[in-house]
Amino acid sequence: MLEFWILFVGAISAGLLGSLTGLGGGVVIIPILTLGFHIPVPYAVGASLISVIGTSSGSASAFVKEGYTNMRIGIFLEIATTFGAILGALAAGILDSNTIGIIFGLILMLTAVLGIRKKPDHQLDIIEDSWARKLKLYGSFPKNGKIAQYSSTNIFEGFAMMGFAGMMSGLLGIGGGVLKVLAMDNIMKLPFKVSTTTSNFMIGVTAAASAFIYFQRGEIIPEIAAPVLIGVVAGSFIGSKIFMKIKTHSLKVIFSLVAAALSVYMIYKGLTGKFH
Incomplete structure (x- = not known):
């Protein structure tokens, strides 16, 4: 029973951080399950994927209502991420747990690096005859009490990165949020809050x-997934309520x-063959 509550509290923290950073709770849940509870990697990934669904469900509706999420861009890019996720999940059935642990550690290190540096906050004008214009990949969002217009660029480069993000999601159970935000911030040059909420x-x-x-494959265990899901949904709901009211830079530095x-430890365990 004590382990249940520890896992539940950890899941709340994961959902809160995932909602505030746009990275998904999986980057916290996987280390908690594998390092803290010694749960085999495939079962941890399965539970994390359920929690990622909860993170999205708990916060996405609030962000859409506030007018930050660009659903058209999100649906367009989901074509790439969904295809990549299926490939990643199939690859997970072939690779051993230690290899997956090493890959997760590397992605977690990338998450740390991207989290600690200042994010660009682009706001591009709509260019006539551009692919963004043709595909209607532009929009508006609330900014300083006004409605700001923006557009996107490098559509196909961003689409390719989204395919890779989806593959890492299916392989590692992390939602691929860090790569999605990277693609939308740095490649497609969307405003930061738009890319995070999308x-x-x-x-x-x-x-x-x-x-x-x-x-x-039988790798989603209800006894593990249930407390993780409930905690993450609660945490992501809390995060969506405070996202617009707080400055998250200090939180992101600590998280990074x-x-x-954690990434160093995950890589070490993978290299020494200590994952189940």
Whole structure:
């Protein structure tokens, strides 16, 4: 019973951080399950995918209502992430747990690096005859009490990165949020809050595509997934309420330092063959 509550509290923290950063709770849940509870990697990934769906469900609706999420861009990019997620889930059935642990550690290190540096906040004008214009990949969002217009660029480069993000989601159970935000911030040059909230909207669909394959393999255990899901939904709901009211930079710096330490340990365990 004590382990249940520890896991539940950890899941709340994961959902809160996932909602505030747009990275999904999986980057916290996987280390908690594998390092803290010594749960085999495939079962941890399966539970994490369920939690990622919960993160998206808990916060995405609030962000859509506030007018930050661009659903058209999200749905367009989900074509790539869904296909990638299926490939990643199939690859997870072939690779051993130690290899997956090493890959997760590397992605977690990337998460730490991206989290600690200042994010760009682009706001591009709509260019006539551009692919963004043709595909209507532009929009508006609330900014300083006004409605600001923006557009996107490098559409196909961003689409390719989304395919890779989906693959990492299906393989590692992390939602691929760090790569999604990277693609939308740095490649497609969307405003930061638009890319963060659109990432939250997308990760649930991406995770659902690969979670079905894990379910078919019997790697989603209700006793593990249930407390994780409930905690993450609660945490993501709290995060969606405070996202617009607080400055998250300090939180992201602390999170990045913890993520860097965890990534080193995950890589070490993978290299020494200590994952189940």
